[in-house]
Amino acid sequence: MKNIVLFGGAFDPIHFGHINMAKEASKQLDADIFFIPAKIAVWKNDSSPIEDKINMIQLAIEGEKRFHLSRYEADSQEEVNYSIDTVKHFKESYKDSRLYFLIGADQVNSFHKWKDADELAELATIVYFKRPDLELSDENIKRFKMKEISGGEVDVSSTDIRNLKSLETPDSVIDYIIDHRLYFMQRIAGYMSEKRLLHVISTAKLSYEVAIANNLKDAKKALIAALLHDIGKEMPMSEQREVMAEHFRDYLNYPPAIYHQFIGVYLVERDFDIHDPVILDAIMFHTTANSNMTDVGIIVHCVDKIEPTRGFDSTELINALKSSVIDGFAEVLKSNIDYYTKRNIDYRNDLQMACLNQYLK
Numbered sequence: 001m002k003n004i005v006l007f008g009g010a011f012d013p014i015h016f017g018h019i020n021m022a023k024e025a026s027k028q029l030d031a032d033i034f035f036i037p038a039k040i041a042v043w044k045n046d047s048s049p050i051e052d053k054i055n056m057i058q059l060a061i062e063g064e065k066r067f068h069l070s071r072y073e074a075d076s077q078e079e080v081n082y083s084i085d086t087v088k089h090f091k092e093s094y095k096d097s098r099l100y101f102l103i104g105a106d107q108v109n110s111f112h113k114w115k116d117a118d119e120l121a122e123l124a125t126i127v128y129f130k131r132p133d134l135e136l137s138d139e140n141i142k143r144f145k146m147k148e149i150s151g152g153e154v155d156v157s158s159t160d161i162r163n164l165k166s167l168e169t170p171d172s173v174i175d176y177i178i179d180h181r182l183y184f185m186q187r188i189a190g191y192m193s194e195k196r197l198l199h200v201i202s203t204a205k206l207s208y209e210v211a212i213a214n215n216l217k218d219a220k221k222a223l224i225a226a227l228l229h230d231i232g233k234e235m236p237m238s239e240q241r242e243v244m245a246e247h248f249r250d251y252l253n254y255p256p257a258i259y260h261q262f263i264g265v266y267l268v269e270r271d272f273d274i275h276d277p278v279i280l281d282a283i284m285f286h287t288t289a290n291s292n293m294t295d296v297g298i299i300v301h302c303v304d305k306i307e308p309t310r311g312f313d314s315t316e317l318i319n320a321l322k323s324s325v326i327d328g329f330a331e332v333l334k335s336n337i338d339y340y341t342k343r344n345i346d347y348r349n350d351l352q353m354a355c356l357n358q359y360l361k
């Protein structure tokens with residue numbers, strides 16, 4: 001390898017911001033990139049296990065020939081990893097390569113405080129990505145001969161992903177988070193039984209698949225809404241009634257079994273601080289449906305009813321939805337009515353009727 005960029009960080013989890021920066025750095029410096037996850041993020045103690053972070057990096061960089069993972073810091077026995085040790089390790093392992101060391105733009109002004117900063121800058125060229133929101137002083141840039149890289153910006157943070165405010169990371173990483181119940185998934189699990197959680201996961205993955213199959217630009221919103229759609233369902237009915245009386249009085253006379261679609265919205269706003277109208281709307285009408293639904297709302301409503309753990313053969317309905325949201329919706333509505341009629345269930349509330357009048361003419 002001629003040129004190597006050392007890219008250390010918490011990667012908790014890795015996301016498109018990291019990946020795009022790595023791509024830009026690789027292109028502009030004609031370099032291979034080593035992702036070097038830190039064993040623990042020193043500024044917090046609730047970091048996820050290093051093996052999970054490593055697995056997610058591996059998933060995210062799969063197929064990128066110039067991207068590599070380094071376990072150097074993860075496997076180190078030291079209490080604290082200093083960058084200077086990492087750089088020295090790479091200098092020894094890749095004697096003929098030119099080393100670059102990527103730092104965050106927010107660390108440029110304080111770089112002189114790093115351990116052995118001068119030696120570090122001798123062994124590796126310090127590079128950073130320009131950020132329009134940060135005022136950088138020339139002092140350290142000149143003293144340590146730092147090099148600026150531009151482009152590669154994606155407005156996403158690991159914190160946002162942990163909090164389910166964004167899912168701007170590769171699908172393989174999203175699946176990993178869901179399957180290993182990390183971050184937001186751990187929180188969602190706290191609202192429900194294992195059985196319901198499996199239904200939620202199935203609904204979320206299939207909703208996303210359907211949204212992607214329909215080329216929806218809001219596909220990630222379908223995933224987020226589906227992950228959250230049933231978090232109100234296991235709240236004790238007495239509490240549900242109280243929340244309904246206070247926040248959704250208009251729907252208090254609806255069958256209590258559908259309260260949870262409104263309770264879900266209440267909890268999502270209160271506990272997850274998510275206020276996106278498309279997401280909230282999809283949760284709010286996932287049981288009854290409504291008129292004037294968004295594609296995301298239609299998908300979550302339909303998939304909730306037909307996802308595979310529901311225990312009947314829904315392959316045809318799923319395929320219908322995948323080829324067209326609106327045509328598939330009509331098929332699902334017909335099959336719902338069929339189901340209700342056979343079992344003598346009264347489905348004729350105002351919301352459901354508004355939906356049928358518009359979409360099943």
Ligand SMILES: [Fe+2]
Pocket residue numbers: 229230233260286287304
């Ligand atoms: Fe539900």
Ligand SMILES: [Fe+2]
Pocket residue numbers: 199203229230304
């Ligand atoms: Fe559900």
